[in-house]
Amino acid sequence: MPSVPNPLPVPGPDTRIDLHAHSTASDGTLSPVELVRSAAEAGLDVLAITDHDTTAGWAPAVAALPPGLTLIRGAELSCRWYGVQPSIALHLLAYLFDPEAPELVSELARIRAAREIRAERIVDSLRADGIDVDWADIQARAAGGTVGRPHIAQALIRAGLVRTTSEAFEPRWLGWRYHAPKEDLDVFHAIRLVREAGGVPVFAHPRASRRGPVVPDALIVEMAAAGLAGLEADHEDQSPAEREHVRRLAAELGLTVTGSSDFHGEHKTVRLGAFTTSVESYERIVAAATGVPPVVAP
Numbered sequence: 001m002p003s004v005p006n007p008l009p010v011p012g013p014d015t016r017i018d019l020h021a022h023s024t025a026s027d028g029t030l031s032p033v034e035l036v037r038s039a040a041e042a043g044l045d046v047l048a049i050t051d052h053d054t055t056a057g058w059a060p061a062v063a064a065l066p067p068g069l070t071l072i073r074g075a076e077l078s079c080r081w082y083g084v085q086p087s088i089a090l091h092l093l094a095y096l097f098d099p100e101a102p103e104l105v106s107e108l109a110r111i112r113a114a115r116e117i118r119a120e121r122i123v124d125s126l127r128a129d130g131i132d133v134d135w136a137d138i139q140a141r142a143a144g145g146t147v148g149r150p151h152i153a154q155a156l157i158r159a160g161l162v163r164t165t166s167e168a169f170e171p172r173w174l175g176w177r178y179h180a181p182k183e184d185l186d187v188f189h190a191i192r193l194v195r196e197a198g199g200v201p202v203f204a205h206p207r208a209s210r211r212g213p214v215v216p217d218a219l220i221v222e223m224a225a226a227g228l229a230g231l232e233a234d235h236e237d238q239s240p241a242e243r244e245h246v247r248r249l250a251a252e253l254g255l256t257v258t259g260s261s262d263f264h265g266e267h268k269t270v271r272l273g274a275f276t277t278s279v280e281s282y283e284r285i286v287a288a289a290t291g292v293p294p295v296v297a298p
């Protein structure tokens, strides 16, 4: 990885910025190399690689960066709010943090290990009902990337039981019946670790009620006081009313607003650049970071 970044292109009014995308380092279907190439082909100027609980995609994405594309190195952290019973899962995007910050590194390793145990438990419960899915096969196909439910969804598709990933997330499958909680990171701990690593934490799809329970605004107020930098408003899993609510809350709390595709390749239908972030928000995030810089190709 270049230690001295090239001068960044000056963003103009037409700059297209997508700050949330997954590769095969987690549950996306494009490799980090294919992801940055596709981002350039899609006409993006800035892409953030934000795999679940890992930075493994950073180096190959940097090495393959096409000219003109600026890469924001990030991750999407599996977090939980323990202030209610049952606790609520939430996702924290973390941008431009030091990937060697010891406590963050060890927490990410712990979460990835817990994901393997949880995925195997889900597979066991499917098998107990006579459903022909194979953990070794699922694990092999994840190929060392962070394992997630979309990998199990693919096994259900291969078994001919569902047609799409969305169908696999219905209550009778992974959405409820075959569900196992995973060990996540306390969200306030996560915000602190990201900030200590020089990173910038942004709450991903905070109001995506169609995915499950969402946290109350009062929690977001507390998160802002604890160092949260932004809220993702424009995301396909949030309705127009939910996006507007997020925007209003961000304005009240002085938080940065983002919009992003949350691209997962063939695991979802959304395309790169389907939602984007303003230049102003992007510049605020970059200015707040002290971990690693954005990268542009030589």
Ligand code: AMP
Residues within 6 Å of the ligand: 027, 052, 147, 148, 149, 150, 165, 166, 167, 169, 211, 264
């Ligand atoms: P996991 O991280 O293993 O809990 O799986 C969560 C991931 O599954 C998310 O990051 C999405 O990629 C995907 N996902 C969650 N809910 C849905 C849904 N309703 N339809 C399709 N994909 C989903």
Ligand code: ZN
Residues within 6 Å of the ligand: 022, 027, 052, 148, 150, 264
């Ligand atoms: Zn995902």
Ligand code: FE
Residues within 6 Å of the ligand: 076, 091, 204, 205
């Ligand atoms: Fe997410």
Ligand code: FE
Residues within 6 Å of the ligand: 020, 022, 076, 262
């Ligand atoms: Fe995501």
